[in-house]
Amino acid sequence: MINKSLDILKTVYGFDLFRPLQQEIISSVLEGKDTLALLPTGGGKSVCYQIPGIQLPGICIVISPLVALIKDQVDQLKKRNIKAVGITGGISYQELDDVLDNCIYGNYDFLYMSPERLQQALVKERVLKMNVNLIAIDEAHCISEWGHDFRPAYRQIITLKELHPRVPIIAVTATATKAVQEDIVTVLELEDARVFKSSYERSNIHYKIENTGDKRQALRHFYNVQPGSSITYVRSRKNAVEFTLLLQQAQITAGFYHGGLSNKIRSRTAQSWMNNKIQVMVATNAFGMGIDKPDVRSVVHMQLPDSVESYYQETGRAGRDGADSIAYFIYNRNDIEHAYNQFVKSKPTADYLKLIYRKLSNYLRIAIGEGEEQTHTLSFSRFCATYELNGMQAYSALNALDRFSVISLAQGYRRRCSVSFRESGTRIISFAQNRPVANAIIQAILRTYGSSENHVLQINTALIATRSNTSEEEVNETLQLLHDQELIEATITNTDLQITYLTPRDDDRTINRFSRELERQNTLRLNKLKSLVQLVTNTTTCINRMLLEYFDEETDRDCGNCSNCAPIVARTTSEQILIALQNQPLDSQQICKEMNEDKDVVVAHLKTLLEQRKVLLTSHNKYKINE
Known part of the structure; x- marks a missing residue:
């Protein structure tokens, strides 16, 4: 059977050979064995269940925690002409019914869904009728209470085993301590589970941690001497923009990526980076999931991530081709104090979650007992401004509501359009009859929403774009045109979040159900932050050794390459x-500004460099390197 798997690897994925452990894992699954696979970021976890899902008759059900991951994997499979579908937020009951029927009768190979979907009676009823060949649990560490990304809904995945007790399960993850591994096996009731675990050691990644008073200068210096594709991780959208401008001013090609950008801009920037048109992607942790770029030579952290697991995952996006790469961490004491202060300020208490949940429900006009499976777009900044909320605290609370399956939260820039008709549908169609694009859009709106005057309609621009075979940008331009012609009244608001209510609004009782677990998770998150700080500030122990020990892997040697084994020498x-x-000749004033150094000190060193013939003075009184 493995020969057939190798054939699929070549014809569908374009690879001649399996990566380490992939063949053994796939063989285990094809033999019908419950399997736990722990492979590093970029180790090809998805292939381990996708190839059996293609090879075996029937459909593979994949449980994944993130909408972005589901969309990415479904899109990738479709590009390979594999029939796959994902159930995400915002889908109507009728659409859900159709998707599930297609999975029963339409010869689909893959059905992706979130764990919350398994609680719906319709989903369970239809899954029971499916010819399921494999159950795959992606990001399986979310199952464990001891994991860094625990989602209680993951512990209900056992429902699938109850519906299809003879179907093998494969659970995959990149980061799991021994306690997390044991929890995964127990909760999923894996029978005689075969566990495949690659080493957490990444011998080609050299970990460098630098404590500096001038992080901006350290970042510029790093990219001046380190060529190759790179990611710089920051914690805020503002920092993503600021550090991108800093690098661009230093003649380093860079772009920024965060959840507040439009899909079009994010896609364009990501593609430029993938094609090596820009060297550095400065990004929040919204970037990286589903990105498989083998030639990333470095990953830089400018601020502390949430945990050692997050740090390990993000640094693992470097060196996937096996070539030497660098994981560079730039910090100072202020970053550590800020991380602790931020944790305290953003720690979601039960009382604060109740407050945010009530305000969110009121803002979205959701009545008590209603709202289930309704999807809403939200301008986060406007929501915070309306209730004078601290943005960091409010966003942390929304993430907690997402983690505990009250809402499903997805980032993504959109325009929300509210429309009311001032003229009849006939009059509007007449206006657009010589404008093919506008006519197609108007027809789609009228078919979808009708043309009742004096009723305010919430227009889903993505849906209208699909039904009119146009783009969202063209839909918005058409609505603006109709508004300018006084045919409709249109209010177009920029939004950056999509929120789907997973349960009916029940205010305090909704939060009370998990308040005790919330406190336990807050304590666990604090301990994980402390572990990360200990990793960053320890200047004597091999960084690679500390990472391996964190993941319960023993080693008897130092790496010899990290900044603790081979300290970073201070630059003169x-x-x-x-x-x-x-990059270019500069005068003494420009050099002082670039280095943030006193002029007398710079001039003295310039004099020495001139005497040593290492620099020359141009006719424009600028200094340049003597080549």
Whole structure:
């Protein structure tokens, strides 16, 4: 059977050979064995269940926690001409009914869904009728109470085993301590589970951690001497923009990526980076999931992530081709104090969650007992401004509501359109009859929503774009045109979040159900932050050794490459001047500004460099490197 798997690997994925452990894992699944696979980021976890899902008759059900991951994997499979479908938020009951029927009768190979979907009676009823060949649990660490990304709904996945007790289960993850591994096996009731675990050691990644008073200069210096594709991780959208501008001013090609950008801009920037048109992607952790770029030479952290697990996953996006790469962490004491302060300020208490949940429900006009499976777009900044909320605290609360399956939260820039008709549908169609694009859009709106005057309609621009075979941008332009012609009254609001209520609104009782677990998770999150701080601030122990020990992997040797094994040597002022001059000639004032150094100090070192013939003075009184 493995020969057939190898054939699929070649014809569908374009690879001649399996990566380490993939063949053994796939063989285990094809033999019908429950399997737990722990592979590093970029180790090809999805292939381990996708190939059996293609090879075996029937449909593979994949449980995944993130909408973005579901969409990405479904899109990738479709591009490979594999029949796959994902159930995400915002789908109507009729659409859900149709999707599930297609999975029973339409020869689909894959059905992706979130764990929350398994609680719906319709889903359970239809899954029971499906010819399921495999149950795959992606990001399986979410099952464990000891994991860094625990989602209680994951512990209900056992429903699938009850519906199809003879179907094998494969659980995959990149980060799981021994306690998390044991929890996964227990909760999923894996029978005689075969566990495949690759080493957490990444010998080609050299971990460098630098404590510096000037992080901006350290970042510029790093990219001046380190070529190759790179990701710089930051914690806020503002920092993503600021550090991108810093690098661009230093003549380093860079772009920024965060959840508040439109899909079009994010896609365009990501593609430029994938094609090596820009060297550095400065991004929040919204970037990286589903990205498989083998030639990333470095990953830089400018602020502390949430946990050692997050740090390990993010650094693992470097060096997937096996070539030497760098994981560079730039910090100072203020970052550590800020991380603790941020944790305290953003720690979601039960009382604060109740407050946010009530305000969110009121803002979205959801009545008590209603709202289930309703999807809403939200301008987060406007929501916070309306109730004078602290943005960091409010966003942390929304994430907690998502984690505990009260809502499903997805980032993504959109425009929300409220429309009321001032003229009849006939009059509007007449206006657009010589405008093919506008006519198609108007026809789609009228078919979808009708044309009742004096009723305010919430227009789903993505839906209208699909039904009119146009783009969202063209839909918005058409609505604006009709508004300008006074044919409709249109209010177009920029939104950056999509929220789906997973349960009917029940205010305090909704939060009370998990308040005790919330406190336990807050304590666990604090301990994980402390573990990360200990990793960052320890200057004597091999960083690679500390990472391995965190994941319960023993080692008897140091890596010899990290900053603790081979300390970063402080750069002299002369070295810093030479680095500043690498891209272009500068005068002494420009050099002082670039280095944030006193003029007398810079001039003294410039004099020495001139005497040593390492730099030359141009006719425009600028200094340049003597090549």
